[in-house]
Amino acid sequence: MFFIPQKFWDQKSETISLQGLKELQCRRLQKLVKYVYTTNTFYQKKLLDAKVKPESIKTLKDIEKLPFLTKQDLRAYYPFGLVCTPLDDIIEVHASSGTTGKPVVGPYTKNDVELWAEMMARSLFANGLRKNDILQNAYGYGFFTGAHGFEKGAQKIGAMVITIGSGNTERQVDIMKDFGSTTLACTPSYSLHIAEVAEEKGFNTSTDFKLRLGAFGAEAWSEEMRKNIEKRWGIIAHEHYGLTELIGPGIVSECEYNKLHINADHFYPELIDPKTEEVLEFGDEGELVYTTLTKEAFPAIRFRTKDLASITEETCACGRTLPIQSRIKGRSDDMMKIKGVIVFPSQIEAALMQVPGISDNYQIVKTKQGAIYSLSVEVEPSENRYKEGHLDDFEKKAENEIYRILNLHIPVHSIPPKTIPRSTGKAKRVIER
Numbered sequence: 001m002f003f004i005p006q007k008f009w010d011q012k013s014e015t016i017s018l019q020g021l022k023e024l025q026c027r028r029l030q031k032l033v034k035y036v037y038t039t040n041t042f043y044q045k046k047l048l049d050a051k052v053k054p055e056s057i058k059t060l061k062d063i064e065k066l067p068f069l070t071k072q073d074l075r076a077y078y079p080f081g082l083v084c085t086p087l088d089d090i091i092e093v094h095a096s097s098g099t100t101g102k103p104v105v106g107p108y109t110k111n112d113v114e115l116w117a118e119m120m121a122r123s124l125f126a127n128g129l130r131k132n133d134i135l136q137n138a139y140g141y142g143f144f145t146g147a148h149g150f151e152k153g154a155q156k157i158g159a160m161v162i163t164i165g166s167g168n169t170e171r172q173v174d175i176m177k178d179f180g181s182t183t184l185a186c187t188p189s190y191s192l193h194i195a196e197v198a199e200e201k202g203f204n205t206s207t208d209f210k211l212r213l214g215a216f217g218a219e220a221w222s223e224e225m226r227k228n229i230e231k232r233w234g235i236i237a238h239e240h241y242g243l244t245e246l247i248g249p250g251i252v253s254e255c256e257y258n259k260l261h262i263n264a265d266h267f268y269p270e271l272i273d274p275k276t277e278e279v280l281e282f283g284d285e286g287e288l289v290y291t292t293l294t295k296e297a298f299p300a301i302r303f304r305t306k307d308l309a310s311i312t313e314e315t316c317a318c319g320r321t322l323p324i325q326s327r328i329k330g331r332s333d334d335m336m337k338i339k340g341v342i343v344f345p346s347q348i349e350a351a352l353m354q355v356p357g358i359s360d361n362y363q364i365v366k367t368k369q370g371a372i373y374s375l376s377v378e379v380e381p382s383e384n385r386y387k388e389g390h391l392d393d394f395e396k397k398a399e400n401e402i403y404r405i406l407n408l409h410i411p412v413h414s415i416p417p418k419t420i421p422r423s424t425g426k427a428k429r430v431i432e433r
């Protein structure tokens with residue numbers, strides 16, 4: 001008898017026909033609009049203002065009649081104004097950092113928590129996580145969604161979760177070695193900091209550990225950075241995408257072909273022009289807008305993510321039919337306009353990673369003179385490259401790589417290794433002086 005390994009976590013949902021998916025999305029959308037209309041006065045008013053009633057939703061395209069939901073709406077109804085169930089039914093609450101005003105609150109019913117675990121299990125299984133894996137969960141535990149989502153999904157698969165959280169990096173290295181962690185879950189930049197500390201402790205990161213898989217997310221990182229991480233640790237690194245406003249991680253993740261499949265049976269994606277709010281075709285690049293089709297406590301309808309990407313419906317070699325999202329080019333908030341050229345931090349990162357002797361640590365410095373911003377980049381060469389000297393050659397190479405990608409001259413300054421503050425969560429890549 002042959003043993004055929006399980007290829008999908010939920011084959012029926014992950015290989016549904018495109019037509020079947022659209023019918024399912026439409027049924028769920030109709031139910032959702034009726035649900036929010038009858039349970040939440042804010043949503044009811046919002047729909048009435050837009051002259052929409054539940055019966056107005058006849059086809060999927062009718063979603064375009066519905067108004068957008070923004071972060072400002074969420075703040076205005078802080079903390080529980082958008083909840084559509086009795087508060088008694090909520091069993092878990094998360095929140096995103098409130099760097100600009102009140103935090104964004106994510107409440108969950110029992111079914112929402114179950115949906116989250118299921119979406120994360122589907123995502124991690126697509127990455128290659130299995131029951132016999134040991135996942136070192138180095139996302140920050142606490143109010144953030146990240147660590148909790150990875151824990152729920154990995155446990156649903158039956159993997160062992162090391163609930164270490166972020167920080168205490170020397171201990172991360174010891175635990176990784178002693179427990180034989182096979183999977184590391186954290187921000188991509190933190191995985192590199194852990195590698196740096198492991199090397200300082202005398203380890204060879206690509207051979208001294210059992211690590212084989214990385215489940216990374218919560219910050220924008222370039223393909224070049226992915227290659228660096230994979231080489232440094234000797235692992236396969238996968239991207240996760242999600243937002244507290246929608247459920248946390250679990251919305252989009254990668255199959256073995258590095259295609260970012262959207263769990264579109266529960267999260268309906270649209271693309272819009274961020275300026276005109278016009279709905280775009282999937283092949284175009286635009287701002288991602290998501291509708292949670294099946295959440296109970298806090299359903300988000302047409303939430304504007306501010307993240308720029310494109311979507312395709314091509315079939316993937318992995319067999320999944322779920323639509324594919326491109327890597328996030330950047331948040332529309334992070335977009336900078338320098339001498340008329342649109343610049344994203346991820347493009348500068350991609351350019352820098354081409355320079356021999358570079359470390360993974362850099363920061364983009366924005367300087368404001370009057371109403372005009374100028375940019376410069378500070379990078380740490382590797383220890384060896386730094387000792388070699390002739391750093392003006394190194395800087396020139398970096399400037400040329402940036403020019404090749406952006407057609408823009410941005411000065412690069414090399415600074416001594418280990419000068420830029422390391423982060424155990426999201427790295428701060430752009431600073432203002």
Ligand SMILES: [Zn+2]
Pocket residue numbers: 255256257259261316317318319320
């Ligand atoms: Zn695929």
